[in-house]
Amino acid sequence: MEKGTKTFSCRPIVSGKASGEAIVSEEPMCFYLCDPKTGEVIEKNHPLRGRSIAGKVLVLKSGKGSSVVQVDGFYQLWAKGNLPVAIIVKDTEPVLVSSAVVVSTVMVDRMEKDPFEVINDGDWVEVDAESGIVEVRPKEL
Amino acid sequence: MYLTDEEKRTLDGNSGPGNQKAMELLYALGKAFDAERLIPVSRAHVALSGQEGDTYWCGLLVDGGARCKVVPTTNPAWDVEGLSRRFDVTDDELELAVRTVDVYRRIGAELTFCCTPGLGTNVPLFGEHVAFSESSATPYVNSVLGARSNRESSVSALASAVIGKTPLYGLHLEENRKGDFLVVVEAAMKESYDWGILGWYVGRFAGSRVPVLRFRNLDRRPSVEDLLYLGAELNTSGAVPVYHIEGLTPEALSWPSVFKGKTPEAELIVGDRELKEQEETLSENKGPINLVMLGCPQYTYSQIRRVEELFKGRRVKDGVGFWILTSFDALELASRSGEKERLQESGVELVADTCIDEPCWKSFEGGLGMTDSPKCAYYRERRGQPFVIRRLSECVEAAVLGEVR
Numbered sequence: 001m002e003k004g005t006k007t008f009s010c011r012p013i014v015s016g017k018a019s020g021e022a023i024v025s026e027e028p029m030c031f032y033l034c035d036p037k038t039g040e041v042i043e044k045n046h047p048l049r050g051r052s053i054a055g056k057v058l059v060l061k062s063g064k065g066s067s068v069v070q071v072d073g074f075y076q077l078w079a080k081g082n083l084p085v086a087i088i089v090k091d092t093e094p095v096l097v098s099s100a101v102v103v104s105t106v107m108v109d110r111m112e113k114d115p116f117e118v119i120n121d122g123d124w125v126e127v128d129a130e131s132g133i134v135e136v137r138p139k140e141l
Numbered sequence: 142m143y144l145t146d147e148e149k150r151t152l153d154g155n156s157g158p159g160n161q162k163a164m165e166l167l168y169a170l171g172k173a174f175d176a177e178r179l180i181p182v183s184r185a186h187v188a189l190s191g192q193e194g195d196t197y198w199c200g201l202l203v204d205g206g207a208r209c210k211v212v213p214t215t216n217p218a219w220d221v222e223g224l225s226r227r228f229d230v231t232d233d234e235l236e237l238a239v240r241t242v243d244v245y246r247r248i249g250a251e252l253t254f255c256c257t258p259g260l261g262t263n264v265p266l267f268g269e270h271v272a273f274s275e276s277s278a279t280p281y282v283n284s285v286l287g288a289r290s291n292r293e294s295s296v297s298a299l300a301s302a303v304i305g306k307t308p309l310y311g312l313h314l315e316e317n318r319k320g321d322f323l324v325v326v327e328a329a330m331k332e333s334y335d336w337g338i339l340g341w342y343v344g345r346f347a348g349s350r351v352p353v354l355r356f357r358n359l360d361r362r363p364s365v366e367d368l369l370y371l372g373a374e375l376n377t378s379g380a381v382p383v384y385h386i387e388g389l390t391p392e393a394l395s396w397p398s399v400f401k402g403k404t405p406e407a408e409l410i411v412g413d414r415e416l417k418e419q420e421e422t423l424s425e426n427k428g429p430i431n432l433v434m435l436g437c438p439q440y441t442y443s444q445i446r447r448v449e450e451l452f453k454g455r456r457v458k459d460g461v462g463f464w465i466l467t468s469f470d471a472l473e474l475a476s477r478s479g480e481k482e483r484l485q486e487s488g489v490e491l492v493a494d495t496c497i498d499e500p501c502w503k504s505f506e507g508g509l510g511m512t513d514s515p516k517c518a519y520y521r522e523r524r525g526q527p528f529v530i531r532r533l534s535e536c537v538e539a540a541v542l543g544e545v546r
Binding site: 093109 | 162166169170172173174190192194195197198201274276291292294295297
């Protein structure tokens with residue numbers, strides 16, 4: 001293991017393995033309010049507005065919005081290849097889970113430490129939803 | 142979560158990739174909610190939306206060899222044959238609508254295209270475990286009929302229809318169905334419209350909690366339509382898949398055990414003034430209209446009769462569309478019994494199989510619409526048409542005049 005890398009247990013929701021740069025949203029998200037062509041968050045007043053979630057490991061508070069729009073939002077991002085590669089959820093809810101299964105996005109929850117305390121924007125994160133492990137390599141300062 | 146050997150084999154892909162995907166979804170949901178196991182469902186209703194994501198999911202399952210074990214009824218999309226001749230739709234929109242019908246037909250759904258299954262096409266009994274999506278249908282079967290359904294999405298309801306099961310969590314468990322808070326209603330409930338406004342008002346406060354309503358001034362038992370309107374709005378402004386009414390709905394007949402703990406003090410008191418204020422904040426004010434749209438949820442046969450009574454033989458003003466969206470069986474009755482023809486002479490059109498939130502209605506966008514349903518207004522606004530929300534009699538008067546004064 002590289003120096004500074006920390007490992008945490010988690011609970012797999014949608015299986016698979018993926019790694020990428022972390023992007024952290026302490027607010028819930030409606031994926032319908034992302035631009036499918038870029039993965040950029042377009043929701044007014046959202047803390048991630050103007051930033052892209054494409055290809056990243058998204059650390060997410062929770063989901064919001066009706067099931068129809070959330071599922072369609074995931075689908076549109078997936079069709080353009082602009083979904084996050086994995087999602088670490090704090091408060092799991094049914095529509096978010098359903099949406100992730102539809103397009104097979106790796107998803108975990110119940111990290112042993114509060115993900116917002118141990119993962120920062122730009123950290124390198126490996127999510128292993130086969131064995132229930134999240135590995136975090138802090139961004140070099 | 143415990144899975145039987147057969148369920149494990151399905152999850153491992155031994156009964157094909159379609160069944161595997163459906164089981165993956167139920168397993169993920171079950172795990173997320175700490176369900177102990179899966180239980181059988183006897184019925185399902187799928188709120189097919191005609192949106193890409195939803196149609197993709199059904200296609201993924203059916204092309205992976207899945208077929209429904211429990212035959213689900215389906216929500217409306219739009220009457221492609223009738224309406225594409227009347228209104229402009231793009232080739233892409235038409236193609237998606239045709240593809241949506243095709244995948245649901247192949248997976249073995251019962252194509253009712255009706256958002257009020259609990260009234261006739263798919264009626265569960267008290268205590269039945271079911272998987273019903275559609276925001277107006279879920280509270281109806283839970284609260285009015287006493288069946289047990291979670292607030293399903295079209296995606297999860299379809300997975301349950303394919304596997305014939307759902308994870309045992311949420312509203313399938315008795316303790317979670319009990320009331321969280323008490324609402325005392327003092328307002329005069331004159332017609333279904335008032336129940337809709339009440340639903341919107343209470344839903345905002347409820348969030349995802351279970352409301353129990355006590356009425357002080359009810360001079361008659363509510364109709365089926367009243368309760369449909371109440372549930373549709375509760376579950377649109379809030380996430381309320383179940384409610385109870387003291388002394389009326391089946392799980393609120395024995396008081397006070399309807400609550401999770403002891404009977405709480407009233408958290409909310411609703412009078413005529415609150416409902417009037419709610420109407421004013423929801424609705425556009427006045428002006429010329431180009432459309433009256435009724436039927437969210439789809440109008441029943443008795444509501445269609447009521448529209449005819451109110452017209453008294455008068456006509457809708459030229460340049461105004463007047464559409465009643467209804468179920469296939471109510472349309473058939475109105476056709477046999479003569480209302481359809483007489484309403485047509487008044488300039489009122491009836492259509493089945495069709496939802497308000499579909500691309501076929503875009504030729505009215507840009508103008509002001511009018512409806513008796515806050516849910517209709519909410520979804521149409523997202524597509525660029527503002528709505529005045531008023532009771533049915535006022536909608537009819539405005540249609541004759543061509544404007545809301």
